[in-house]
Amino acid sequence: xxxxxxxxxxxxxxxxxxxxxxxxxxxxxxxxxxxxxxxxxxxxxxxxxxxxxxxxxxxxxxxxxxxxxxxxxxxxxxxxxxxxxxxxxxxxxxxxxxxxxxxxxxxxxxxxxxxxxxxxxxxxxxxxxxxxxxxxxxxxxxxxxxxxxxxxxxxxxxxxxxxxxxxxxxxxxxxxxxxxxxxxxxxxxxxxxxxxxxxxxxxxxxxxxxxxxxxxxxxxxxxxxxxxxxxxxxxxxxxxxxxxxxxxxxxxxxxx
Amino acid sequence: xxxxxxxxxxxxxxxxxxxxxxxxxxxxxxxxxxxxxxxxxxxxxxxxxxxxxxxxxxxxxxxxxxxxxxxxxxxxxxxxxxxxxxxxxxxxxxxxxxxxxxxxxxxxxxxxxxxxxxxxxxxxxxxxxxxxxxxxxxxxxxxxxxxxxxxxxxxxxxxxxxxxxxxxxxxxxxxxxxxxxxxxxxxxxxxxxxxxxxxxxxxxxxxxxxxxxxxxxxxxxxxxxxxxxxxxxxxxxxxxxxxxxxxxxxxxxxxxxxxxxxxxxxxxxxxxxxxxxxxxxxxxxxxxxxxxxxxxxxxxxxxxxxxxxxxxxxxxxxxxxxxxxxxxxxxxxxxxxxxxxxxxxxxxxxxxxxxxxxxxxxxxxxxxxxxxxxxxxxxxxxxxxxxxxxxxxxxxxxxxxxxxxxxxxxxxxxxxxxxxxxxxxxxxxxxxxxxxxxxxxxxxxxxxxxxxxxxxxxxxxxxxxxxxxxxxxxxxxxxxxxxxxxxxxxxxxxxx
Numbered sequence: 001x002x003x004x005x006x007x008x009x010x011x012x013x014x015x016x017x018x019x020x021x022x023x024x025x026x027x028x029x030x031x032x033x034x035x036x037x038x039x040x041x042x043x044x045x046x047x048x049x050x051x052x053x054x055x056x057x058x059x060x061x062x063x064x065x066x067x068x069x070x071x072x073x074x075x076x077x078x079x080x081x082x083x084x085x086x087x088x089x090x091x092x093x094x095x096x097x098x099x100x101x102x103x104x105x106x107x108x109x110x111x112x113x114x115x116x117x118x119x120x121x122x123x124x125x126x127x128x129x130x131x132x133x134x135x136x137x138x139x140x141x142x143x144x145x146x147x148x149x150x151x152x153x154x155x156x157x158x159x160x161x162x163x164x165x166x167x168x169x170x171x172x173x174x175x176x177x178x179x180x181x182x183x184x185x186x187x188x189x190x191x192x193x194x195x196x197x198x199x200x201x202x203x204x205x206x207x208x209x210x211x212x213x214x215x216x217x218x219x220x221x222x223x224x225x226x227x228x229x230x231x232x233x234x235x236x237x238x239x240x241x242x243x244x245x246x247x248x249x250x251x252x253x254x255x256x
Numbered sequence: 257x258x259x260x261x262x263x264x265x266x267x268x269x270x271x272x273x274x275x276x277x278x279x280x281x282x283x284x285x286x287x288x289x290x291x292x293x294x295x296x297x298x299x300x301x302x303x304x305x306x307x308x309x310x311x312x313x314x315x316x317x318x319x320x321x322x323x324x325x326x327x328x329x330x331x332x333x334x335x336x337x338x339x340x341x342x343x344x345x346x347x348x349x350x351x352x353x354x355x356x357x358x359x360x361x362x363x364x365x366x367x368x369x370x371x372x373x374x375x376x377x378x379x380x381x382x383x384x385x386x387x388x389x390x391x392x393x394x395x396x397x398x399x400x401x402x403x404x405x406x407x408x409x410x411x412x413x414x415x416x417x418x419x420x421x422x423x424x425x426x427x428x429x430x431x432x433x434x435x436x437x438x439x440x441x442x443x444x445x446x447x448x449x450x451x452x453x454x455x456x457x458x459x460x461x462x463x464x465x466x467x468x469x470x471x472x473x474x475x476x477x478x479x480x481x482x483x484x485x486x487x488x489x490x491x492x493x494x495x496x497x498x499x500x501x502x503x504x505x506x507x508x509x510x511x512x513x514x515x516x517x518x519x520x521x522x523x524x525x526x527x528x529x530x531x532x533x534x535x536x537x538x539x540x541x542x543x544x545x546x547x548x549x550x551x552x553x554x555x556x557x558x559x560x561x562x563x564x565x566x567x568x569x570x571x572x573x574x575x576x577x578x579x580x581x582x583x584x585x586x587x588x589x590x591x592x593x594x595x596x597x598x599x600x601x602x603x604x605x606x607x608x609x610x611x612x613x614x615x616x617x618x619x620x621x622x623x624x625x626x627x628x629x630x631x632x633x634x635x636x637x638x639x640x641x642x643x644x645x646x647x648x649x650x651x652x653x654x655x656x657x658x659x660x661x662x663x664x665x666x667x668x669x670x671x672x673x674x675x676x677x678x679x680x681x682x683x684x685x686x687x688x689x690x691x692x693x694x695x696x697x698x699x700x701x702x703x704x705x706x707x708x709x710x711x712x713x714x715x716x717x718x719x720x721x722x723x724x725x726x727x728x729x730x731x732x733x734x735x736x737x738x739x740x741x742x743x744x745x746x747x748x749x750x751x752x
Contacts, residue, residue, distance in 0.1 A: 015474055028566040042722060057501050062338055065505070066500050067495045071542060084542065085413075090490040092448060092549040102376075105442070107452040108546070109553045110484065114371075114442040114452045152514025184509060203513055206527040215525050230504045236529050245539060254543055 029143040032159055038182045043135040049072040049241040050208070052233045053134075054083075058125045059228045066200070068123060072233075074242050076134045080246040082255070083132055085123065086230045090232040093255040096122075097128060097248060103129060104248065108255040113248060119169040126198060126229035127218035128169040137161065140168045150177075151186060155179045170197060183212065196222045208238055260656065264663040267640070273635045278629050279672040285625050285727070286676025286720045287462050289618060291683050293716030296611045299703050306465045307600045310399040313363065313564035314573055316599035317353075317580065319343050320590040326601035328383055329367050329564060332488075339448060340367060340561045342487065345589050347558065352583050353565060358572035363395040364388065368485045370441035370453075374423060379425045382418065384441070386481025395566055398464065405435030405459025413477040414458030415439070420459050420471040421550065435459050441484060443477075448486025455480050467700060469603040474536040479555050492554020511738045529663055564599075581728040622727055629665075630731040637661065637735040638694050641742060648744035661736045662729065669728035673721055680720075684712050 041237040057067040061128050069087040074080070093108035096116070105116045118130035141161035149158050161173045172188035177184055187200035204216035213233065221227035268275045308314055311327065318325055325334040343349055346364075353362050366386030372379045389407040393400075400416070406522030408414035418426075422433050433439075435457050443451045448468035455476065482488070495506075516752050529705050567576060573595065580593045597604060637644070644657055692708045 054458060055501075057497060057504070058494070059505060068498070086543065089549050090486075091551045093543055093546060094449070105450050105452070107450065108549070110452050110454060112440060112441055112452040112454055114373055114450070115376060116442075116444070118451065120444065124445065144592050152511050154514055154520075178520065178523075183520075183523060184335075185514060185523075199275065199510075201508065201510060201513060203523070204525045205523050206525050208529055215527055218508060220508070228508075232501070234527070236527055238529060241533065242536070242539060250539070254540055256545060 007170075023101075027145070029146070032146050033138065035157065035159070035177055036141070036143070036161075039184065040135045040138045042182065042210065044076045045074060045134075045208075045211050045238065046077055047138060048209065048238040050076070050211075051237045051239070051241060053235040054169050055232050055234065056125055056127065057230045059226065060124075061224060061226045063124075072132060073245055074133070075137070075241065075246060076248075079133070081133055082246055082251070083122075086249070091123065093251075094123070095251040096132075097246065097251060098133065099246070106251045106255075107246070111252065111255075118167070119223075126221045126227060127217075127231060130169050131219075133219070136168070137173075140164060141173060149176075151176045156185060158231055168214065184214075195224065198222055206233075206236070208236060260659050260663055263666075264660055264667055267660075267664055268668060271302055271636055274632055275668060278632050278698075281625055282669055282672035282727070283676040283679070285621065286673045286724055287680040287683070288300050288621070288733075289720035289723060290677055290680030290712070290716050291615060291687075291710075292618065293711045293719055294680070294684050294713045295687075296614055297713040298710040299607060299708055300611060302703065303600075303604055304596065304709065307604055308566075308570075308596050310396050310455065310463070311470070311502070312463060312599040313361070313566040313594055314570060315567070315576055315580075316594045316596070317343060317349060317563040317565065317591055318561065318567040318594060320592050325594065326383075327365070327367065327413050327564075327599045328473075328601050329369065331602050339445060339485070342556075342559045342561060343563060343591050345516050345591075346560050346563070348401055348587065349563060349583075349589065349591060353563065353580075356575065356576070357580060359564040359565055360568045361395050363391045363564045363566075364560040365392075366481045366485060366487075366559075367561060368443050368481050369445075370484055371530040372421070373440045373442065374425075374429060374438075377708070379428050379439075380421065381472070382421045382441075383474045384415075384484065385473055386478040386485075387475050388478060391472070395564065400457060400461050401464050403460045403462060405457065407475075408458040408477055412458075413455065413480055415441075415455045415477070415480075416459045416461045416475040417457055418471060418474045419460055419462040421474055421654075425454065433457060433460065437617050441480070443484035443486075445486065451484050451486060453480045453483055465706075467603050469601065482555045482557075482559060483553075485561075487556045488553045489556045490549075490554075505642065531580075562599075598691055602698040607702050618723070622723055626727050626731045628728065630734050633661075633665070633732060637739055641739070643742045644739055645742070645746070650663055654740055658736045659737055660741065662732050665728040665732040666725070669724045673724045676724075677717055677720065681712050 001223040002112045036235045054070040054072050055103045056070065058066045058068065060066065065086065068085065068091070071084040071086060073082040073084075079098065081096075081098045085091045085094045090226075093106075097104045097106065098118075103116050104117055106113050116129065118128070118133070120129055121127070122129050122131070128233040131182050137250040140163060142164050144160040144162045146160065147158040149156055156176045156178055159175045161175065163171045163173075170204070170252060171192050172190035172194060173187040174190070175184055176186035183205055184202055186202070188196055189198045189200070191197050199222060200222040201218040201220070202214040202216070203215065203218070205212055206215045219231075257734065316327065321338075322342050323330055323338070325340065330338055350362060353359050367385065368384045369381065369383050372385055393407075402416075403419055405416070405600050407416065425439075426432055437457045438454050438458065441455055445563070461475070463473075557583050562711050565576070567573065577593050577595075582587070597608070606654075647657065676745070688709045688711060692703070694703045694708070700706055
């Protein structure tokens, strides 16, 4: 009888304890989401075109050090870009043309186009094709959490993001964003199993009108030690680019 | 000795039930071992035979490299990060191979992976073997069954599409592929970047003996495979880096990278923004001349990744490996040989793994058998305690009694084992006649083909006898120890 009473009392206490547990308060990420929106907005050339020259230095354990020079043309209003490779000589004239959701690769040696994806690596470097367009943090990711910390001399938010679809190269991203100026200084990109795949460092920026773009980027391959790609941006222009530049016909013609 | 054998034999006959139980366990164990090991040996021999005859030859020569390099490319974590090396000084290597009296035939090959598309539509992927039809035919004469079309002719280009790949594509495009149709092949290696080739289908084929990995292999002309694998004559010019670019080479300390900037302003670089408008001429002359590019992208016709070698007899394999290693060392050629098993890749090795698992199961069964037999022997020995005590009392030494128990077990093992081998052989004979059909892909991989006809292997008989002998001896150790511990007087008393 005593045993029964004890059991009943324990059961009641359990229910009461359960009732008193305070539900975890959903964290308010609105200010972080606002940061992501600002990051996206300040990376987009809304009213102008944008062109530049990308110099890429690829360090690879197998191949050694290689240098690539790429002409970049962007029209963010319309989601278009063209990347035209100028060096090395064996890849000269190869191009990547983004038309909305379609990314085409052009091989001048066969004069053929083939579909590719923004998620793929760019020409065997540690950059992804998606690195050459504007940011889409607010639309492609949701905030999972954040911390406050420092990186070097800078106070930063360390923001954990989770992809909301499979259009981005990595499903999980961690951003180090300066608190007072919304600059991404560092990124860590993870696989589905949360394995660190790539680290991105952005030590130099420039401002063109209202747009802030990194002019120096370093991507470190976290799978193969020693593999790294540094990209510097030069010959920046916001002059109008003719419409025909963002066409397949242009890439074919410029290769003749 | 004769006395021991006589007593041991008498004991076995006296305790018929126990003899029968232990004998039966041993017989079944031997039978399972003979059938199982012969089965696995037949499967392994089948896989070896069909890979050597149809895909790999006895030996594969490649450029020197670490990692798991197979005929299908690297099959490890670095697969996407590394290009299959070319064989250095290929002409010299082939010439040497042809001078060796035990080399029957050589066949050079290339490999690449490609995505297949048609128009805007991505249709699938295929593994490509770059081959010269005459050389391939000469070495692997009976492997390819043409279902439509034919090999491309000398100097021509084309692809023989694997039936499985063709069916996969046809499902998506909704019509049957025929010779003459064209498909786009795009390679996407992280080493060589992307390359596209439009290739005409010369024919559709299937490998006569295949598996899930080989079903994805199509045969393509070497020019197109070289192009897809980036095997061209041009090399990148020596890299000239600015001091700033050089400063970022090697490991980077993230903290100090951002420490060096005193303030936020320092993060912003003064970059000149060009303001001048540009004329039309500029846009169409961006690349400058392209002739030197075209010359750089000319196919490197001497580039090969694999040289497959068939020997006149498999017994020359070790000698061939030694001879080639010596030749490479003497001529300072960074190349190496790999045997058929390494060349065949993960699927062939899977069957070897299954054999390992089977041996593990056999070991477990042996442990259980030891326990059962030991238990039965303990009972048998305990029941004869009085008899053994009497023998000890009239002068039988400990060694005599120990040998007697061991010989009992050995005689029993010998008889039961022989019967087990005979019965196992009978089962194998029947299975060989019937033929075991692989019901699914996994079993087909283990069988090394669609039907397995197991044969009795001598090694399995020897192994089975060794196992049963060890089981017999091990299982008689404990009962013998019990007998030895008991004094003759106590033993005689226990029988009253």
